[in-house]
Amino acid sequence: MTAATATEWETVIGLEVHTELCTATKLFCGCANNFGDQPNTNVCPVCLGLPGSLPVLNRMAVEYAMRIGTALHCTVQSSLFHRKNYFYPDMPKDYQISQYDVPINADGWLALPDGRRVGIERAHIEEDTGKSTHVGESGRIHGADYSLVDYNRAGVPLVEIVGRPDLRSSEDARAYVDELRAILVATGASDGKMEEGSLRVDANVSVRRRGAPELGTRCEIKNMNSLRSLGRAIEYEAARQIAILEDGGTISQETRHWDETLGRTSTMRSKEEAYDYRYFPEPDLVPIAPSAEWVKAVADALPPMPADRRAAVAEAAGMAPDADPVVTVVRLDLDPLLNAAVAAGADGELAVKRLANEVAAGLEQASTLDPRAFAAVVGMESRSELTTAQARTVLKELLEHGGDPAAIAKAHGFEAMAAGALSGVIDQVIADNPGEWDRFAAGEDKVQGFLIGKIKAATGGNADLKEASALLRARRG
Amino acid sequence: MTANPALDLAAAVRRGERSAVDVLEEHLARVDATEADVHAFNTVLGERARVAAGEVDAAVARGEDPGPLAGVPIALKDNLCTRGIPTTCSSRILEGWQPPYDATVVTRVAAAGAVAVGKTNLDEFAMGSSTENSAFGPTRNPLDLSRVPGGSSGGSAAAVAAGYAPLALGSDTGGSIRQPAALCGVVGVKPTYGVVSRYGLVAFASSLDQVGPFARTVGDAALLFDVIAGHDPADSTSLPGAAPVASARLGEGVEGLRVGLVTELVGAEGLSAEVVAGTRAAADALAAAGAKVDEVSVPATVYGLSAYYLIAPAEASSNLSRYDGVRYGHRAEGAADITEMYVATRSEGFGAEVKRRIMLGTYALSAGYYDAYYGQAQRVRTLIIRDFDAAYQSFDVLLSPTAPGTAFPLGEKTADPLVMYLNDVCTIPSNLAGHPAMSVPWGAGADGLPLGVQILAPALGETVMFQVAAALEAMAPAGPGSSAR
Incomplete structure (x- = not known):
């Protein structure tokens, strides 16, 4: 595929995300919902x-599902199991208890960090299956010598979130999953661990000529175990479909398996082989009819979602909501430190930068960081009592050993340098390096670094080096 | 006043006048004498039953009350899970499987002091009306060994009729308690859907199945009903709140009660003249006893059979999927892959009628057919409920025949499934509606075999249903099943 043809095509992606819920017990029985226990x-x-x-x-x-639906702006409604x-x-049971035409959550949306909305068709409850290990060359059920099944996962509660085909690139898809994961974790419903399989993503991928009104025939891609493989699989699949179409071929609707090692998708089930699931209402369960009070209580108890938190951080910092430091602060749950620092009078922008850089770098220690001490360091820096370099040093030590920021600064001999004192140092440097000063004064900017x-x-x-630069330039006139 | 064997035994055991072990031995002796001919049981629980009876006696000796069923032998249909005791559903596919748990009803009768004497034969997975569809051979009617006992709970009905136990539990999905009760001359009750827990009842058609009692008398049936009825948190379809009390108004007669004779069921296809005459005679007796009797039309019941044979197989096709050879029960040997193993296991493990219904149900739920079949059948169900509700505006209970005729000879109806299905034409509507219904003996046919009459009541109407049943029992002409055993 050439760059020219790639721009003629548009990739259309809709994701189906399964998340395990963090309940103590399974969906329909009292067995523990624990990952990693001895099989069976x-x-x-x-x-x-x-x-x-x-x-x-x-x-x-049910309550976790309602939280997810509420966080995704869905209508939380009376629903049925099928x-x-x-x-x-x-x-x-050789059937899965799931929800079909009347899901608990319908018609919502998720906002990507850049503000674009992705439609959510539904977010319904269903039970997980057990876990098969197929022993043999293929690693898949066909061709296996034998298979082992662990039923610990059977009956673990899942919510399947079916997104609308509103995504247009692998980057979009990754951003969507990243944001969805953050929302799920924020609701407390899921731990969002893709590597443990508590978050699983299937992708419906199609391509069409840019501007075409109709969607192309889609293929469903399964078996992507990380955000990285999701991105790779979508790109591979889109390229595969474009190549077929450019060759005058047609796409057949099918389910395809992503092979992480080979880096390609292959047919798993064709449309003809697709199951007829024979859905019918589960007669062993009664409809879920959450009261209006319950729906409201769930909504009222929902903590702020990542987007709300980013908006708050962005406002405090005077940055855009999708600015990297803002996103980082919220992703790493550092916004309580920001709020404490701002409440203590610290500069928001500076606090966000320190959090997104130094504190993020020492994240293991961030939980032990005293918010008042952090606020004090940012305050000292914003009042120019510490230079940026000094503030970083103090913060690093605070993260590692704790303590009082003023005492740490003093122990390092970091004294507040009055503008007058800095001016005296500059006089001395000019006097000691007359040649360099003359060149700088004549407009040779590259000498500034030397000075x-x-x-x-x-x-x-x-010294506050920003201040020093300003003073040097002022002297040059 | 009719003697109530179970009530009387329990009273004697509770007072210490009779030993539960002696009572059990008496019943086991009857099993020994005729079970080889009747084949009511898949499993007889001799030693376990002796231990249980011994515990009842020990409790009495300690001055404790073992409960309302103290020392009463009870037979359990072999689709009720019993911990550590084979539960086969009379199917090869469950051969060797022993449940690790007891069904709620099994726990309840044991807690009430009953002594389980055995697991009774049934049509495989409760699919049938003659107990001929058992992988372990048919049960015979104790009143005439050349005849069927009805089904699917034929083993339970036969066990009570043969005097193996005064009480039995069965399950009723389309008539599987009431029809064999009628054919064996005993009382059989299908409770309101949700009144008795289904937990541990191996599912046939989940939205229709109910566990219910067999007994020789209405009083004994009420006794057992009151033990097993009540909310069970392990069954989501179990109704909350107190269950109706079956024994509340047994001696109160029918003065002033309004009884409706259901036109469509009295006129149903295939009913013998003597069955219709018997039902009319029962209605007349009630009128003579002071009830206000009239005919009433419940039009949608005529679609009951058709709707049932879509809904029940549809649910069964799903419920029976789990018998796949992977985890328990029969597994075919020598299959090359998983699909072959599934196919061979199920081909070998299921009998013809079960396969037929799995096929019917799978088809009814298939993409493109769902609305025309399953969906349409569910709409019929709604209509039947609506028509019954309308009838109950004017009537306290309804009356109909239970079965089309007396017990028929083995093999007579096995050739044509549709003829066999007609056995349930009068009983199916109550399952579709979720309403209670029961069969009480009402004299005999020309062949000397028992006839039954069915009393239908609105949801949770068991109290008045048993009240009317007791009155009918007291007025019933003598039948072969009514002689004390």
């Missing part, structure tokens, strides 16, 4: 689907 230890007649067993819905799972019938060894270096050395690093 968190099981009972219900989640093993033994004959005669019946499901009883976990109220907390059975999705298909045979697979890791599904104990600043001398000033820095003469002050033991305590």
Whole structure:
């Protein structure tokens, strides 16, 4: 594919994200919902689907689903469970209890950090399957010598969030998943761990000529285990489809498997082989009809979402909501430190920069950082009592050992340098380096670095170098 | 006044006048004498039952009350899960499977002091009306060994009729308690959907299945109903709140009650003349006893059979998917891959009728057919409920035949499934509506075999249903099942 043809094509992506919910117990029984336990230890007649067993819905799972729906601006509504019938060894009943035409959450949206909205068609509750390990060359069920099944995951509550095909690039897709993950974690419903499989993403990918009104035929891509593989898979798949179309071929609707090692997708199930799931209302469960009071209580108790927090940080810092430092501060949950610093009178922009750089770099220690001490360091820097370099040093030490910022500054000999004192140092540097000064005074800017270096050395690093530069330029007239 | 074997036994055991172990031995002796001919049981629980009976006696000796079913032998349909005891559903596919848990109803009867004597035979997965669809051979009617006991709870009905136990539990999805009760001359009850827990009942059609009692008398059936009824948090479809009390008004007669004879069910296809005459006679008896009796039309019931044979197989096709050879029960040997294993396991493990219904149900739920079949059947269900509700505006209970005729000879209806399906034409509407209904013996046919009459009531109307049943029982002409055993 040439660069020229790539620009003629538009990639259209819709993502289906499954998230496991952080409930103590499974969706329909009292078994522990724990990742990583010994296989088949968190099981009972219900989640093993033994004959005669019946499901009883976990109220907390419903509440988490409602939180997710509310955070995604969905309508939270009365809903039904359906059975999705298909045979697979890791599904104990050979049907999955899911939601079909009446999901608990419908018609919402998610705002990407840059403000673009991605439609959410639905976010419904369903049960997870067990986990199969196919032993044999293929690593897949067909061609396996034998398979092992761990039913600990069977019946773990999931919410499937079905996004509308509003994404246009792999970057969009990654930004969407990143933002969705942050929202899920913020609701407390999910730990968002893609590597442990508690967040799983399938991508529906199609391409069309730019400006075409109709969507192209899509393929569903499965088995992407990280944001990186999601991006790679989408790019591979889009390129594959474009190549076929440019060759005059057609895309057949199918489910494709992403191979991380080979870096390509391959046919998993064609449209003809697609399952007929024979959905029908689950007769063992009654409809979920959350009261208006419950829906309101869930909405009222929802903590601020990442977008709200970014807006607040952006406002405090005078930056754009999608500015890197703003995004970093919120992603790393450092905004409480910002709020404390601003409340203590510190400069918001400076505080955001220190958080996004120094504090983010020492993130392990950030939780032990005393907000008042952080506020004090930023305050000293913004009042020019510390230079940027000094503030960084003090902050680093605070993160590592804690303590009182003023005492740390004093111990390092970081004294506030009055403008007059700096002026005296500059006089001395000019006197000591007349040749360089003359060249600088004549307009040779590159000599400025040399002079600043001398000033820095003469002050033991305590000078505010921005201030020093300004003074030098002022002298030059 | 009719003697109530279970009530009387429990009272004697509770007072220490009779030992539960002796009572059990008496019943096991009857099993020994005729079970080889009848084949009511898939499993007889001799030793376990002796231990349980011994515990009842020990409790009495300690001055404790073992409960309202103290020392009463009870037979359990073999689709009710029993911990550590094979639960087969009379299917090869569950051969060797022992549940790790007891069904809620099993726990409840044991807690009330009942002694389980065995697991009774049934049509495989409760699909049938004669107990001939059992992988372990048919059950025979104790009143005439050449005849079927009805089904699918034929083993439970036969066990009570043969005197193996005064009480039994069955399950009723389209008539599987009431029809065999009628054919064996005993009382059989299908409770309101949600009144008795389904937890541990191996599902056939989840939205229709209910567990219910068999007994020799209405009083005993009420006793067992009151033990098993009530909310169970393990069953989401279990109704909250107190269950109706079946024994509340048993001796109160029917003076002033309004009884409707259902036109469409009395006139249903395939009913024998003596069945219709018997039902009319029962209605007349109620009128003579002071009830206000009239005919009433419940029009949508005529679509009951068709709707049932879409809904029940549809749910069954899904419920029976889990028997795939992966985790328990039968697994075919020698399959090359997973698909082959599934196909071979299910081909070997299921009988013809089960396969037929899985096929029917799978088709009814298939993409493109759902609305025309399953969806349409659910709409019929709504209509039936609406028509029943209308009838209950004017009537306290409704009356109909239970089964089309008396017990039929083995093999007579196995050739044509549709003929067999007609057995349930009068019983199915109550399952579709979720309403209670029961069969009480009402005399005998020309062949000397028992006839039954069905009493239908609105949801949670068990109290008045049992009230009317008790009155009918007291007035019933003598039948072969009514002689004390």
